[in-house]
Amino acid sequence: MNFDFAAFLEALIHRSPPHVLEHLLLVLVPLLLAVAISFPTGILLTRPRYRPFAGQVLALLNAGQTIPPLAVICIFLPVWGLGYRPAVIALTIYALLPIARNTIAGISGVPLEVREAARGMGMTAREVLLQVELPLSFPVIMTGIKTSAVLTVGTATLATLVGARGMGAVIFAGINFRRVELILAGTLVIGVMALLLDRILTLIEYALTPRFLR
Template sequence: MRRQLPHLLRLTAFAVLVAFLVQPMLFEPLLKPLVQANAPAIYNQGSLLSLTLSHLATVFIATFAATVVAVGLAILVTRPVGAEFLPLSRSLVNIGQTFPPVAVLALAVPVVGFGEKPTLIALFLYGLLPIFENSMTGLSTLPSAIVEAARGTGMTAWQRLTKVELPLALPVILAGIRLSVTISLATATIGSTVAARTLGEVIIAGLQSNNLAFVLQGGLVVAVLAVLIYDAFSALERVLSRRVGRV
């Protein structure tokens, strides 16, 4: 029963989220007390479902690009030929953590203009570090006996990487991706300050009109998405860890 309770809570949260995005007016009575007289309780300047999908797409694209670059760098620096590039690689992936996302947006807008592009750049840079560090950890802490056995069977370096090392390191790499996605889901809201279509639009509209219901809607949707996606990645990591024996 105790194990089933968290699953029921997640399913309930997911069902409520979908219902709110598809039929937000059903929740108007709950939010009406939070607004002033005659003010709308449900965001009415666009589709919440469309904004949510756009928000998720932005996070997915940025995280995918960050994953490709970060894992590629981790593979490079864990090979004998690329070990000397570790300090340079660490400096590159730390760029996103050095500058706040708002500063990255401010620097990117004059170069690429307003819209989704500066937001993608900020999220990409911000997501590199956790994926890189976890990928490097996963690839450098593999059981030496398994790696030596793969080498002893005559596998090439590419075969060892794709058939042994990456599958074994995948749970640890996924942990880094999970952290990156969670950070990006929250950070993407600031993209609306440079005309990107994210759930930040709802929050900004609420702040501008002093509408607490709008702010709450945008914040709660992002929070529930972050929790559900975090849990989904965690479950996948556990499954893969058991499968490769890295519990």
């Protein structure tokens, strides 16, 4: 297989761009859904009432993580069929764990004496959560979100297989037609997307992090 640089450039400049937006949607929509589900769940599982269940829920999510994403899509194929929606659902399920795990770890990592003193000063449970636990665990939670984001950029490639397009369309075309230029171009775009997304999230994190933690 010989490498045609002109074909590579063509793939990069003309074939990839239309799929970038599709791919971005396949990343951002599941990511936002995963945050919307995992972040509150993580908080809930650190409350005294639900803390006993934290281990079980994490075990369940861990198990979910070990199933290959393609398998997740296949398992639900009879229910959801093909297309954009099942891909989003599968990718969301896949992004849940890192966010939930880091939310729980971050909040549990707030030093006991800090929480104790805050309660002892007469802060309500809600005030402790909003003014102490969340600001202090924010960097850890953001790390979880970044992990999920980068993970989803990669796995979203597979969405093409159930007809959801995205950058996977370029890569799988390359595989099917034995065109290494397409594979490389698609991979490069995905790599850059992952790096940029991580960078943007890091900037958001920095802007929102309490000053002393920086």
